[in-house]
Amino acid sequence: PDAALREDGFGAADPYAYVDPSQTSHNIKALLEGAFDDDGDKPKMRLRKRAAKKQQQKSKDEKKILSLEEKLRKLDIDEVKEEPKEEEPDNKEDEDEDEEDGTVEGLTVKLLPHQVEGVSWMIDKEIGERKKNGVLPKGGILADDMGLGKTVQSVSLILLNPRPELDAKPPPENPKRKMPGKEVGKGTLVVAPLALIRQWESEIKTKVEKSHALRVLVHHGPSRTKFAAELKKYDVVVTTYQILASEFAGSSDHPDGAKVGCYGVHWYRVILDEAHSIKNRNAKSTQATYGLRSWYRWCLTGTPMQNNLDELQSLICFLQIKPYNNLATWKEQITIPMKNGKGNYAIKRIQYFLKGFMKRRTKDILKEDGALSFGGKSKNGEKKGTGMKIVERRVETIICELDPKERDFYDQLQERAQKRLDDMMGGEKTDYIGALVLLLRLRQACNHPKLVSGSMG
Structure with missing residues (x-):
């Protein structure tokens, strides 16, 4: 990240500038509250649909050219006084599509503007065209505040980016995109605390249209299957951190060794809900998440850091994002400078690093104009009604006497x-x-x- 700091205009931070260690927590909190996405990126939730339309338009244009050539052959060039005017393509539909209305194909509800932006960002992290050289993460951390809809954004991602067919090739608009191998399954594994696994099942079943229904399995309890072949049949498997720890302990570390349950599957996507649950890198459940195999990896948490910055490193380790998935590198470049009062450069490093794979919005985003209108504002600038309204919070203390x-x-x-x-x-x-x-x-x-x-x- 050091070289990237200078390239991206962060400036040459003075590594010897003293930063009061007591201010470190405040500085890091401010860092995590900031935006990490590129403002210039335009949300694109329907990449495949638009790519298909572009291809259709291209075919139409080619036919028009052939038709024009045939006409010119039949006519005497001298008699052609005016070049035939080519019809301009009707871009009205594309314009309508560019103005997102919060609709996701297969979803029974519409998304709010910040959710549209979040889903677009998640899709971009998975299949978007890479603008810069280097190894970039396939996934990231969605660190929105509680109540902003991390679950529905994740369900939208599952619907919008299913596993490609085995013989699929990279799309024309992104020819360098790496495609998953035959060993990668179609399923998404959701790991959540016990109290939330049924909520995930309910969210998927109630918010997904029957026409796009996803096969969901809650992988929990003593009667759960131990066979990977059974788990591979489902689109979404929901389990707990405790179950993972148990199956990880019963699985072999050797690549060809016996694997139990979730460890016998190479998942298309793994989503850790309440990902701060793995903040202790030495915990059995944390080590269990590290051992999962997947094409994409995601962390959902409203509190990516609760007590200290090292907790964030555990999430980075799960995401397998270099160089800070290596604990020694993290301590050398981040932890030690922070503790020694030389955290100026360390904060710059982590800021640049997080920008590539982390997105966080607080509830303040709901105060913005049109924030509670599905898809934002309409074309005439008026808000689209939702029946919801933010009112000013009022705290009233009432003293009660015991009977x-x-x-x-x-x-x-x-x-x-x-x-x-x-x-x-x-x-x-x-x-x-x-x-x-x-x-x-x-x-x-x-x-x-x-x-x-x-x-x-």
């Missing part, structure tokens, strides 16, 4: 908690975690006594 029975229960609980707290804090070892649990129980008792019945021993 006599609740007060009696709370007082008894408080007395018991105080005794246990004295024991915890007065011993040889101070139990801070236990003390916090006691405070939690008191807070729960304010909501409802049933929340803590039997939990205090």
Whole structure:
């Protein structure tokens, strides 16, 4: 990234400029809140459809030329006073298509403007034409805030870019595009926390038209299949990080060794939902995600970094993006300079690096003009109605009194908690975690006594 910094006009950052380590977290937070995409890129959600139309138009133009040549042969050139005027192609349909209305073929809902932009960006990362030399990632990190629709954007991506046919060749508009080999299957593997796997199944089944229905399998529980051949039949397989860890432990590291479940499939695409779950690179579930084989790799998370910058490196390692998928390189060029107060250049490096594969929008984007109109504004500049409206947030604090029975229960609980707290804090070892649990129980008792019945021993 260092050479690229100078090429792209970031300037020659002074590696010796001192940056207060206490400001590092603030600087990194500001970095992650920034935009990493190129503003000049125009969203293109229907690449295949437009390419096909261009090819059809080209064929029509060739026929017109042949027809003109035939006419000229029959006519005496001297008598031709005016060159036949060629009909201008009707670009009205293309213009309409360029103005996205949020429609995705096969999707039952329309996308909002920021979702259209997000899906276009994801497609570009997978099959877009590369403008620069070098190894670029096949995937990335969609780090939108919670509630901005990372799931529906991912479902749209699955619909818009299915696995090409085995004998498919690169499209004319992108002849350098690498095509997946025969070993790559058609399926997308979604890895999510246990609480979200049924939500993924529901989202796919309710938001995809029957005409484009995707075969979905929730790969979980003791009766789940262990055979890769069975998993390959599905378009989308949804599983958990715990299941991956279990199957990874039962699979051989050797390329020709036995593989269990998800590790017997070379996936077309792997999507990690709540990807910050792999922030600990030494965890078994994290190591399990590293071992997956796939053509494309994606991380979905609203919090790509929670405590420190090294957590982000774990996601980069899963994405297999050089050079910072190598931990030693990451520490040498990012972590150590940050800790030593020489983070000026390190921040520039990571900024340039993230720009290539990370996109983050906060909820502030919903305040923009037309943000809640499907596809943005209409041609006459008016907003397209959706029935949704952002109102100003109002926080009102209301103090409530416990009724006599609740007060009696709370007082008894408080007395018991105080005794246990004295024991915890007065011993040889101070139990801070236990003390916090006691405070939690008191807070729960304010909501409802049933929340803590039997939990205090």
